[in-house]
Amino acid sequence: MLGDIKVASTFDPQAEFILWEGDCLSLTSTIPDEFVQLVVTSPPYNLGKPYESRIDLNEYLYQQKLIIQECIRVLKPSGSICWQIGNYVDNGEIIPLDILLYPIFQSFDLHLRNRIVWHFGHGLHASKRFSGRYEVILWFTKTDQYTFNLDAVRIPQKYPNKKYFKGPKKGELSGNPLGKNPGDIWEIPNVKANHVEKTAHPAQFPVELIERLILALTNPDDWVLDPFMGSGTSAIASLLHKRRAIGAEILPEYNAITKERLKLAEQGLLRIRPMERNVYDPDNPGKSIPPRFVDLAKKRLQPHLLEPKGNYYSDREKE
Ligand SMILES: C[S@@+](CC[C@H](N)C(=O)[O-])C[C@H]1O[C@@H](n2cnc3c(N)ncnc32)[C@H](O)[C@@H]1O
Numbered sequence: 001m002l003g004d005i006k007v008a009s010t011f012d013p014q015a016e017f018i019l020w021e022g023d024c025l026s027l028t029s030t031i032p033d034e035f036v037q038l039v040v041t042s043p044p045y046n047l048g049k050p051y052e053s054r055i056d057l058n059e060y061l062y063q064q065k066l067i068i069q070e071c072i073r074v075l076k077p078s079g080s081i082c083w084q085i086g087n088y089v090d091n092g093e094i095i096p097l098d099i100l101l102y103p104i105f106q107s108f109d110l111h112l113r114n115r116i117v118w119h120f121g122h123g124l125h126a127s128k129r130f131s132g133r134y135e136v137i138l139w140f141t142k143t144d145q146y147t148f149n150l151d152a153v154r155i156p157q158k159y160p161n162k163k164y165f166k167g168p169k170k171g172e173l174s175g176n177p178l179g180k181n182p183g184d185i186w187e188i189p190n191v192k193a194n195h196v197e198k199t200a201h202p203a204q205f206p207v208e209l210i211e212r213l214i215l216a217l218t219n220p221d222d223w224v225l226d227p228f229m230g231s232g233t234s235a236i237a238s239l240l241h242k243r244r245a246i247g248a249e250i251l252p253e254y255n256a257i258t259k260e261r262l263k264l265a266e267q268g269l270l271r272i273r274p275m276e277r278n279v280y281d282p283d284n285p286g287k288s289i290p291p292r293f294v295d296l297a298k299k300r301l302q303p304h305l306l307e308p309k310g311n312y313y314s315d316r317e318k319e
Contacts, residue, residue, distance in 0.1 A: 003266035004298045005239060011246075017235055017262070018246040021255045024227035027248040028070035036246065037147065037222035039071040040213050040234050042084040042205060045097060049202055051230075051251055057088065057095075065104050067227050072108050074225065077143045080217040081110065084118070084205070086135040092128060098136045110140035113148075118209065120190040121279070137213075152215040154179030182212065187279055196271045196291040199257045201231035208275040210237035218243050232258025236265060236272075239296050268295035 008015035011030040020027035044052035046060040055063075071081055083101060087094040098115065105112070116137040125131050157175040164174050191197055191204040198204070210233060214224060220242040226234035229247030231254055238245035239262075249255050264270035270293060277289040 003263060005262065005266060005296055007262070016244050017239060019229075019232075019235070019255065019258060020246070020248040021252065022248060023250055024067055024248040025070060027246070028067070028074060028225075028227065031074040031225070031246070033073055034076045035074050035223060036225040037076050037079045037218045037243075038082070038214065038224045039075060039080070039227070040082040040084070040210055040224060041226045041228050042203065042230075043067070043228045045086055046088055051202075051254070057090075057100075060088075061100060061104070064101060068101075068104055069108065071225065071227065072110065072142065075142050078145060078147050079142055080113075080146060080213075081105070081140045081142075082137050082213050082217070083140075084135065084137045084209075087132065094129075094132075096136075098138050102138065105138065105140050110142060111144065112138060112140055113146075114139045114184045117185045119185055119187045122190060122192050139213075139217075147217055147219065149216050149219070150181060151178055153182055153212050155182045156180075186212070189273070189279060196273055197233075199231045199261070201254055201257055204231050205233040207233055207237050207240070207272045210234050211241065211275055214238055214241050214243055229258065230254050232261050236261055236270070236294065239265070240272075240294055262296075265294040265296040268293050268297060270294040 005016050006014065007017045007019060009019060009021065011018060011027075013035075018027075043064060046052065046054055046057065048054040068081075068083075075081060083098075083105075085097045085101065088097050088100075089095070102112070114137075116139060117134050118137060119134045121133065123132060154176065157180050160173075160175065160177070162174050164170050164172055186209070188206055188209050189195060191206050195206070197207060214237055218224060221244065223244045223246055224234060224238040226245070226247035229235065229249040232247070232249075235245035235247055235258065249258065261270055271291045272294055274289050274292045280288065
């Protein structure tokens with residue numbers, strides 16, 4: 001237990017967060033069959049980043065196959081796997097890893113529901129090809145009976161008051177008043193130097209990317225597994241939405257970041273970029289929703305501690 005959240009370092013179904021400080025396969029070997037509802041991860045891309053040594057591509061794919069097989073074993077029949085991946089680059093030539101990994105998932109009879117394109121505005125400036133500004137998320141389900149909470153992740157309609165102008169529904173709203181399906185191209189800023197969530201990890205997920213997957217593909221109290229957890233982003237997103245998190249990270253310095261982020265979240269001091277915030281628009285700079293603080297302290301969630309003091313609400317309404 002670090003603070004309010006019950007954290008375990010080995011498999012414990014009573015925990016809220018299991019942080020395995022070691023190799024992902026040694027973690028998954030302790031998890032029973034059909035235990036987790038969602039696997040969401042971004043594995044190393046075999047690019048020689050600070051947390052990986054570059055290996056032969058076939059060996060890399062073999063290692064990926066081993067962990068994918070384990071993820072499928074521990075996945076519930078209603079569950080999903082989201083493999084977030086980019087390009088392997090060899091001598092200036094790009095090899096999209098999702099193309100190489102898809103046959104592995106297919107060989108295990110998983111069902112591809114979406115190939116989500118995650119588009120972002122910043123990154124390396126290429127000089128001999130167009131600069132890369134997207135990566136992908138392969139979303140697979142284990143069966144045809146899978147959890148998908150679309151209403152939880154709808155986004156505002158472009159024209160919310162648009163009505164049918166003829167026919168039997170004339171005068172009724174033509175769009176769903178709960179919002180529209182976010183589609184399969186997600187424009188979400190990646191975590192670069194000036195992002196509010198930036199830590200020392202070089203390849204962090206933005207929390208909002210994982211929030212959308214968690215809200216759509218799991219229910220409260222479900223387990224979310226990230227076998228390559230890095231700085232703990234998938235755990236933060238899970239706990240924020242009252243899911244349980246389990247994950248492995250092999251490097252101690254990144255586990256230290258995860259623990260620090262969790263501690264800040266329990267103190268109400270961890271800043272994240274809100275899901276509702278639009279991508280920065282220089283023509284409308286004033287419209288931006290500010291960062292919000294994650295507050296995982298349960299004592300602060302008790303209703304009597306949330307009682308408004310004085311004229312808090314009326315002050316807020318004036319804003
Ligand atoms: C792309 S990063 C994931 C970053 C993460 N999504 C985040 O938000 O911070 C991949 C991570 O996998 C870790 N890793 C590599 N091999 C591993 C293994 N066999 N078991 C567990 N973690 C591993 C690396 O140290 C690295 O932090």
